Amino acid sequence: MPDQTAKDTPYHHGNLRQALIEAGLEILEQEGSRALSLRKAARKAGVSHTAPYRHFANKEALIAAIAEEGYRELEARMRQALAASPPDDYRSRLTALGWAYIQFALEHPHHLRVMFGDFPETCQPDAGDSFTLLVQTIAAGQAAQAIVPGDPLQFALSLWATVHGLATLLAEHKIPAIVLNGRNTEEFAKACLQIPYDGLMR
Amino acid sequence: MPDQTAKDTPYHHGNLRQALIEAGLEILEQEGSRALSLRKAARKAGVSHTAPYRHFANKEALIAAIAEEGYRELEARMRQALAASPPDDYRSRLTALGWAYIQFALEHPHHLRVMFGDFPETCQPDAGDSFTLLVQTIAAGQAAQAIVPGDPLQFALSLWATVHGLATLLAEHKIPAIVLNGRNTEEFAKACLQIPYDGLMR
DNA sequence: CGAAGGTAGTTGACAGCGTCAACATTGTGT
DNA sequence: ACACAATGTTGACGCTGTCAACTACCTTCG
Numbered sequence: 001m002p003d004q005t006a007k008d009t010p011y012h013h014g015n016l017r018q019a020l021i022e023a024g025l026e027i028l029e030q031e032g033s034r035a036l037s038l039r040k041a042a043r044k045a046g047v048s049h050t051a052p053y054r055h056f057a058n059k060e061a062l063i064a065a066i067a068e069e070g071y072r073e074l075e076a077r078m079r080q081a082l083a084a085s086p087p088d089d090y091r092s093r094l095t096a097l098g099w100a101y102i103q104f105a106l107e108h109p110h111h112l113r114v115m116f117g118d119f120p121e122t123c124q125p126d127a128g129d130s131f132t133l134l135v136q137t138i139a140a141g142q143a144a145q146a147i148v149p150g151d152p153l154q155f156a157l158s159l160w161a162t163v164h165g166l167a168t169l170l171a172e173h174k175i176p177a178i179v180l181n182g183r184n185t186e187e188f189a190k191a192c193l194q195i196p197y198d199g200l201m202r
Numbered sequence: 203m204p205d206q207t208a209k210d211t212p213y214h215h216g217n218l219r220q221a222l223i224e225a226g227l228e229i230l231e232q233e234g235s236r237a238l239s240l241r242k243a244a245r246k247a248g249v250s251h252t253a254p255y256r257h258f259a260n261k262e263a264l265i266a267a268i269a270e271e272g273y274r275e276l277e278a279r280m281r282q283a284l285a286a287s288p289p290d291d292y293r294s295r296l297t298a299l300g301w302a303y304i305q306f307a308l309e310h311p312h313h314l315r316v317m318f319g320d321f322p323e324t325c326q327p328d329a330g331d332s333f334t335l336l337v338q339t340i341a342a343g344q345a346a347q348a349i350v351p352g353d354p355l356q357f358a359l360s361l362w363a364t365v366h367g368l369a370t371l372l373a374e375h376k377i378p379a380i381v382l383n384g385r386n387t388e389e390f391a392k393a394c395l396q397i398p399y400d401g402l403m404r
Numbered sequence: 405c406g407a408a409g410g411t412a413g414t415t416g417a418c419a420g421c422g423t424c425a426a427c428a429t430t431g432t433g434t
Numbered sequence: 435a436c437a438c439a440a441t442g443t444t445g446a447c448g449c450t451g452t453c454a455a456c457t458a459c460c461t462t463c464g
Contacts, residue, residue: 037449039449117315161394179355179358199401
């Protein structure tokens, strides 16, 4: 679907803010983060090149909004993965969380970059809910005597780092081919996660 | 030191390629990756705005060269850390490798972003040597019966992911303040690393 | 109903960017 | 000495983010 023309846009767009976010998302998927520009998003939404400034203070603000969209999607996937995994098998539950994260990264590498890239003000609170999900899972595992005692925040961050590192390295194709060695990405990634799990499980 | 003027630059610069890399590095440190431009680097090196094209095919090529510089520095630091740690204590050796990586990330966050960012063609081979260092350390630990048997490449990647994830999250200030909780970054990061180590050590 | 004012969108301008084509200068090898 | 290759310069193009000034529409109050 090409750019909007002057068909159904009677001067006032209706919901330009959301349209710009979606246009930006499309650009991201199709052309990557380098190609993401305010003007292109505006063109895609069928408005003039400065119309976005009525909804976003600057380019960064649009990017931040796109990133937030990503945080929401990521959290939804993680929540879903958790709901679909056995309630008592904490290793499975943690694996499900990690794999959901990595799947998101593989399907939307550009979106991930925007979420965790250099764009400031996109700090903690955004990924906070997903992180909390991990902390709670660990705490539950500890309550069930399945996970070693210790600061759940510390444990969560360690696992988060492993998953996040794996996700970004996979998404940016920074994994040496020798390491992957033709293996299925899913089985490979999950195998990587077992190592810290072995350190946490009892 | 401001831009070069027409003092000591007798038309031919002498070693413009390296000068541009260093100029780019300076811009990176001082103004971040968003501010890095061919024209600015050229200005800093005291040449016209298209002179860089005699040494780099395009902006990406300059960035790739800067990234390579980073890979070299990172590898040097890791090698140094390994040399300075006890030869038989494999937990210490792995911790030293990880902490060297994280220190580099904290001191040069923008450089790290360029090394592992979206700039293509900056793939595996570059970080390869540092990665090999990790693989060798693990293999040595296995030979000494200090590390659990298993594919050292797999183990290395898992640890790499943890360290890389921690490094990027710290560098981008994506660690929720609650987690850090006023703790010393070094002790905190090292504590995070102990979890996968517990899974690997015997 | 009609004027007032705010909200949302437009036009035009500016400087900075990456890149290309054409040209100028310098060093080198025959 | 001269041609040639390597290196650097000038000028142009279209793209970008952003600002200022202007315009169209909606709402709301008199």
